[in-house]
Amino acid sequence: MKAIVYTKYGPPHVLQLKEVEKPTPKENEILVKIKATTVTMGDIRSRSFKVPLSVWLPARIIIGLRRPKKTILGLELSGEVESVGKDVKLFKAGDHVFAASQVGYGAYAEYKCLPEDGSVAIKPNNLSFEEAAAIPIGARTALFYLRKANIESGQKVLVYGASGSVGSYAVQIAKYLGARVTGVCSTTNIELVKSLGADKVIDYTKEYLSRTGETYDVIFEAVDKSSFSACMKSLKKDGTYLNVTVPLPGVRMLWTKLTSSKKLILSQNSPETPEALNLLKELVEAGKLKVVIDRYYAFEEIVEAHRYVEKGHKKGNVVITMEHNSKS
Incomplete structure (x- = not known):
């Protein structure tokens, strides 16, 4: 089968199209013929190995010290089940599925084996394969963090980076949970964020968050481009700060944890289970x-x-x- 392979860290051209062995499903696995995948920031970081200095060594040990352990990237996919292992009960050949492959990567290929109890579910019936492939990481990440904030109806949620993958889903899921949502983005993305349901949009190129005078129950940092001190000024004294990009707290974050009642939740991997995907499918x-x-x-x-x-x-x-012909 064809796959996109990389054997060293570096710029995009380290990715090479090659022929590799087609996988065979184990007893509890399904074999998916992949129809679509995505390029996430997780793929970018793994390929280039541009990670925060604080996690450089553990990340290198996990991903590969001298070269990548997993040579085929790709964190999310959609496709059709081609065959199943003898113990599989939840899926059958011909099923249309979407899935996250965060642990093993491997979606940059024509085929991928997945455990039936992993983060895989039947594809939403009103989405194309291309659309469905763009849900398993961004939407699941947004759902995972917003659940940790225990959002109540009427609370004010600010999403910084509201036009990106995680941010665009965070705006919509926060609205679904009953929040009043403010999105932060650039001028060109204001109408997009409004169309996702944001009650208010802040153009960060024209307005500083700390000068709006607003305070929020939850601040969701999807891109890590805001000032932490500005976020703390805008967060209510018992509010929750969610940051999906920072794995370890800095000095200011540690000090905030020690000296205030504000809750800080930093980068974590959401569980590789089908539960979140099934809920997202329903939504x-x-x-x-x-x-x-x-x-x-x-x-x-x-x-x-x-x-x-x-x-x-x-x-x-x-x-x-x-497909061999790209879309515009």
């Missing part, structure tokens, strides 16, 4: 959650896709289709 089919796709690329154009995402200006998601 999509009920029309309460939509997928934002910035660009489509063909499988053979994945280097170009990585270059685009690495610039840090994508809106929502960037999708890779296994």
Whole structure:
């Protein structure tokens, strides 16, 4: 089968299209013929190995000291089940599924084996394969963190980076949970964020968060581009700060934890289970959650896709289709 392989860390051109052995499902696994995958910031960080200095060594040990342990990237996918292991009960050949492959990577390939009890579920019936592939990481991450904040109806939630993958889902899920949502984005993305249901939008190029005078029950940092001190000024004294990009607290964060009643929740991996995907499927089919796709690329154009995402200006998601002709 064809796969995108990388054997060393570096810029996008380290990704190479190669022929590799097609996997065979184990007794508890399904074999998925992949129809679409995505380029996430997780893929970018793993490929380039641009990670915070505080986690450089443990990340290197996990991902690979001298070279990548997992040579095929790709964290989310959608496709059709081609075959199943003899013990599989939940899926059958022909099922259309979507899945996260956060532990093993491997979605940059024509086929991928997944455990039936992993983060895999039947695809929403009102989405294309391309749309469904853009849900398992961004939407699941937003749901995971917002649940930790225990949001109550009427609370005020601010989403910083509201036009990105995680942020666009966070706006919608916070609204679903009953919050009054303020999104922060650039001028060009204001209408997009409003269309996702945000009650208010702050243009960070024209207005400083700390000068708005507003305070929030929850601040959701999806891109780690805001000032932590500004967020603390805008967070209520018993509020919750969620940051999906910072794995370890800095000095200011530790001091805040010790000297205030504010709750800080930093980067964690959401569980590799189907529960969240099934809920997200229900929300999509009920029309309460939509997928934002910035660009489509063909499988053979994945280097170009990585270059685009690495610039840090994508809106929502960037999708890779296994078809040979890319979409605009």
